[in-house]
Amino acid sequence: MSYPILRVHRDKIRENGEILIKESAKNGITLWGVTKGISAFPEIAQTFKEAGFKVIADSRMANIRRMKECFPELEYALIRIPMHSELDEVAELCDYCLISETPTIMALAEKCEKLAKTLKAVIMFDMGDLREGFWHTEIPNLGKALGKISPYLKIAGVGANFSCASGVLPTRENLTQLSSYAAELEKYLGYKLEIISGGGTCSFHQMLHGRLPQTVNSLRIGEAVLLGYDTAFNDNFSILNHDTMEIEAELVEVRTKPTLPIGLIGHDAFGNVPVFEDRGNRRRGILAIGKQDVRIEGLVPLDEGVKIITASSDHLLVDLEDAAIDYKLGDILRFRPDYTAMLSASTSPYVTKIFEGK
Numbered sequence: 001m002s003y004p005i006l007r008v009h010r011d012k013i014r015e016n017g018e019i020l021i022k023e024s025a026k027n028g029i030t031l032w033g034v035t036k037g038i039s040a041f042p043e044i045a046q047t048f049k050e051a052g053f054k055v056i057a058d059s060r061m062a063n064i065r066r067m068k069e070c071f072p073e074l075e076y077a078l079i080r081i082p083m084h085s086e087l088d089e090v091a092e093l094c095d096y097c098l099i100s101e102t103p104t105i106m107a108l109a110e111k112c113e114k115l116a117k118t119l120k121a122v123i124m125f126d127m128g129d130l131r132e133g134f135w136h137t138e139i140p141n142l143g144k145a146l147g148k149i150s151p152y153l154k155i156a157g158v159g160a161n162f163s164c165a166s167g168v169l170p171t172r173e174n175l176t177q178l179s180s181y182a183a184e185l186e187k188y189l190g191y192k193l194e195i196i197s198g199g200g201t202c203s204f205h206q207m208l209h210g211r212l213p214q215t216v217n218s219l220r221i222g223e224a225v226l227l228g229y230d231t232a233f234n235d236n237f238s239i240l241n242h243d244t245m246e247i248e249a250e251l252v253e254v255r256t257k258p259t260l261p262i263g264l265i266g267h268d269a270f271g272n273v274p275v276f277e278d279r280g281n282r283r284r285g286i287l288a289i290g291k292q293d294v295r296i297e298g299l300v301p302l303d304e305g306v307k308i309i310t311a312s313s314d315h316l317l318v319d320l321e322d323a324a325i326d327y328k329l330g331d332i333l334r335f336r337p338d339y340t341a342m343l344s345a346s347t348s349p350y351v352t353k354i355f356e357g358k
């Protein structure tokens with residue numbers, strides 16, 4: 001077992017999933033469990049399954065393929081609008097996919113027809129966050145185009161994404177608007193849409209505060225399950241576990257040094273000119289973890305009195321002067337990752353992943 005380690009407590013994540021599913025059901029909402037934030041390891045898919053998620057959602061076909069090999073009994077949704085170069089795989093492996101381009105819908109419908117495989121599409125609308133989605137003025141043309149596609153591609157519903165590209169939050173107003181787009185589209189389709197997918201974790205936050213319209217019946221949840229947190233509202237959900245995972249790294253140097261560098265200051269390893277404050281001599285440590293392992297800005301030290309100074313590709317410098325413990329060479333320090341740190345650490349091949357608990 002070699003450091004750095006991403007240690008994941010599956011029992012805490014499973015419990016988060018169970019609570020989220022239960023709370024959402026009270027509001028008539030079903031959840032897709034989103035695995036992309038932690039690279040969709042099969043252990044996570046299993047935890048999501050045990051929590052009760054019936055649909056596993058991910059942004060990458062490679063992740064969906066791997067999970068489906070382990071758990072063919074679950075349904076899978078591709079939640080990044082698909083590349084044309086992956087449509088064969090989407091048609092073959094997915095049960096749902098989010099989609100926002102008419103040519104992609106047409107091409108995917110053809111693939112489904114060829115395989116005689118049913119796929120359910122959720123039509124994405126841009127409600128102002130300016131990432132993916134049709135503009136509502138396109139509904140008449142879209143409606144006409146959808147009337148002509150193969151019945152193997154079913155239109156399951158509409159969806160929207162929030163707080164991603166521009167930080168636009170889901171509200172009663174913009175989600176009511178989304179529901180009205182569904183109604184407008186139904187007129188062209190001639191049948192009722194099953195799904196109104198109102199966003200991710202930030203929409204769950206709104207649900208808890210009674211700010212979702214009744215018409216929203218589906219959400220796609222990642223961050224709340226994995227971290228018990230909502231970045232968009234900067235909210236630690238009080239009903240969820242936050243201690244779901246830690247990053248651990250080993251001290252490879254511990255020494256008292258000045259806080260002010262000595263010599264002429266040029267650019268650091270990343271092209272920045274660093275500025276330092278003279279705080280006298282202080283105890284500091286070097287941890288064998290760096291930017292190639294994890295997004296350092298997303299780490300919060302869990303050990304009392306430990307502060308992050310700076311990091312390069314392979315070294316993380318920490319101030320230990322105020323630490324509660326007299327740390328020694330070889331000791332392990334622990335950090336809580338935010339979403340971006342979880343994403344990077346789970347992706348880095350240099351970080352050992354340990355899944356604990358049942």
Ligand SMILES: *Cc1c(COP(=O)(O)O)cnc(C)c1O
Pocket residue numbers: 034036037059079080098161199200201202220221222223224
């Ligand atoms: C990542 C993603 C989600 C999940 O968002 P969380 O904030 O992690 O819950 C939902 N929908 C889409 C389209 C996504 O890309």
